[in-house]
Amino acid sequence: MIFQHVNVKLFVDGPMNVDWGRFIEVFHTWVAEQSLDELLIDVADYRHVPMGPGVILVGHEADYFMDNSANRPGLKYNDKIERPGSNEDRFRHALRAAAIACLRLEAELDGLKFDRHQIQFCLNDRAFAPNNEETYQACQAELPGLLSQVVGDGEYEILYDRDPRNLFGADIKTPQSIDLQELAASPLFTG
Numbered sequence: 552m553i554f555q556h557v558n559v560k561l562f563v564d565g566p567m568n569v570d571w572g573r574f575i576e577v578f579h580t581w582v583a584e585q586s587l588d589e590l591l592i593d594v595a596d597y598r599h600v601p602m603g604p605g606v607i608l609v610g611h612e613a614d615y616f617m618d619n620s621a622n623r624p625g626l627k628y629n630d631k632i633e634r635p636g637s638n639e640d641r642f643r644h645a646l647r648a649a650a651i652a653c654l655r656l657e658a659e660l661d662g663l664k665f666d667r668h669q670i671q672f673c674l675n676d677r678a679f680a681p682n683n684e685e686t687y688q689a690c691q692a693e694l695p696g697l698l699s700q701v702v703g704d705g706e707y708e709i710l711y712d713r714d715p716r717n718l719f720g721a722d723i724k725t726p727q728s729i730d731l732q733e734l735a736a737s738p739l740f741t742g
Contacts, residue, residue, distance in 0.1 A: 552689035554638040555630075555679060557645040558720070560618060560671035561653050561731075562625035568662035571598050574606040574617040577659055581608060587651070589613060615652050626653050626665065629675060642697050643737060646670070650734035667728040670702070673712075673720025682719040687711060694721065701737075702729055 578594040585591055590611035597604045602622045608615040616627040628649040634641045653665040672694075674680035690711075698707055707725035712718075 552638075552680070552686065552693070554641045554674060555633050556675040557630045557634075557641050558627060558671075558673045558675050558718075559645040559649045560625045560627040561649050562623055562666045562669050562671070564664040564666040567624045569660050571606060571617065573660055574656075577656065578606060578608040578615070578617075581655075586655070587648075613648060615648075617656075625671070626656065627671075628652065638693055639697050639700055642672075643701050646701055646734050647737055650731040654731055654735055665731070667731065668725055670723045670729070671720065672723060673718040675718055677718065680719050682713065682715045682717055686719045687713065690719070690721070698723065701734070703727060 575594055575596055581587060582591040582594060587610070591608060592611060593609045595607040595609060598606065602619055604616050605619045605624070606617045610631075612630070612632050614629040614631065616629065618625055618627040620627075626649055628645050630641070630645055630648075634644055636644075657663055657665065674686070680686045694709060698709075702723075702725065706727070707723055710722045710724070712720050712722075
């Protein structure tokens, strides 16, 4: 199976101590300054949707959500294009982009900190990666190896979402701290 349209979410550590309106201001600044390594287009405000997408930084290649799905606030990276390379490259790209955005948000917004022990992963393509046994078996065979290479060889737990009504994905928890600085500085392609 080829991973495309990879989504990664890094959760806020503890309670949300930042007003959601601040993300609108920060994301508008990022659009005006074209602060990331991709074309940023606009900002959308969905704060009125309970447990919804929150504030979205819309890009040409990807979107960044300050997301509150399931009442669990965090930064969600949504890759919208097909990426070259291996599954590890695409997974690493999504993690790297999310890590860069999280570090920038932590630097720009006092009181905001992201959890270094959890990652939510999903494949945002129901036609290509339906939440079924075949997708589960393909990811079960590959995801642990990707995590070892990208996150580290320590202990981690993978809890797959097996509900066919949801996108295929998993919550990944690890007792060791994930180094966002290292992820942000990592190469996009492994070769």
